[in-house]
Amino acid sequence: MPPRQHHTGPNTDSARQRTPPKHGDAPARLWLYGRHAVAAALANPERRVRRVLATKNAAAWLAPLAIPEEMRTKIEDARPEIIDKALPAGAVHQGLAAEVFDLERARLKEACAPAQIQRPVVVLDQITDPQNIGAIFRSAAAFGARAVIVQDRRTPPLSGALAKAAAGAIESVACVKVVNIARALEALANLGYATAGLMAQAESDIGGLPKDQPIALVLGAEGAGLRKLVGETCTHQTRIPIAAQMESLNVSTAAAIALYEITRK
DSSP states (O other): OHHHHOOOOHHHHHHTSSOOOTTTTTTOOEEESSHHHHHHHOOOOOEEEEEEEEOHHHHHTTTTOOOOOHHHHTTEEEHHHHHHSOTTOOOTTEEEEEEEEEOOOOOHHHHOOSSSSOOOOOEEEOOOOOOHHHHHHHHHHTOOOOOEEEEGGGSSSSSHHHHHHHTTTGGTSEEEEEEHHHHHHHHHHHHOOOEEEEOOHHHHHGSSSOOSSEEEEEEBBBBTTTOHHHHHHEEEEEEEOOOOOOOOOOHHHHHHHHHHHHHHH
């Protein structure tokens, strides 16, 4: 469970969010928007919801979904322009937005402890684009990944455009925030994972990864790729074979292809 060729600019969606809390602080309040992102949050028993703004059409769309009654009581009738004012400029909310509290912080050992059924883990090394991270979460959910591991200070909040791109996956895939990616890889190796860094220059391709171990797929930022220490810490270096005229793939596309190959075997 996993690059773009240009440097991404400031995250306008996260700029208006509160700074994520340190462990032990009160959870931050965040805005989620878009129908699938909000519906998944309302159906998640671990998610604390403060209020929901919905147009009449969006409320009708929510009506037949399996959402607890206590969550339905938080839905407020709101015109589109009212929702626009609550969110960052240009947010495509589809008539639905929710102010929620951040999820409790997941711990690496608990979230990634291998089980009888081998499920992958995705590790992101300094990927900062919200759309890419959201799409990776969506692929992680689609292919049964246990968790997505990110660097705490370099990752935007799991809200806004990121959550919308994830289409609800941030509610079902644990996000483990760590200080040091290389140390997290060492911890995963100690848990029995084969840590596989996706690199264009690797000699072996994704089909050659071990089939008797769970895989931790490690993805770097587009252009820069994996940092040297992170790449050296991986127990395997691997690549996706593509046509010679194409230098690389978008990181979220690469994540989806790699996760499919890892889980199909």
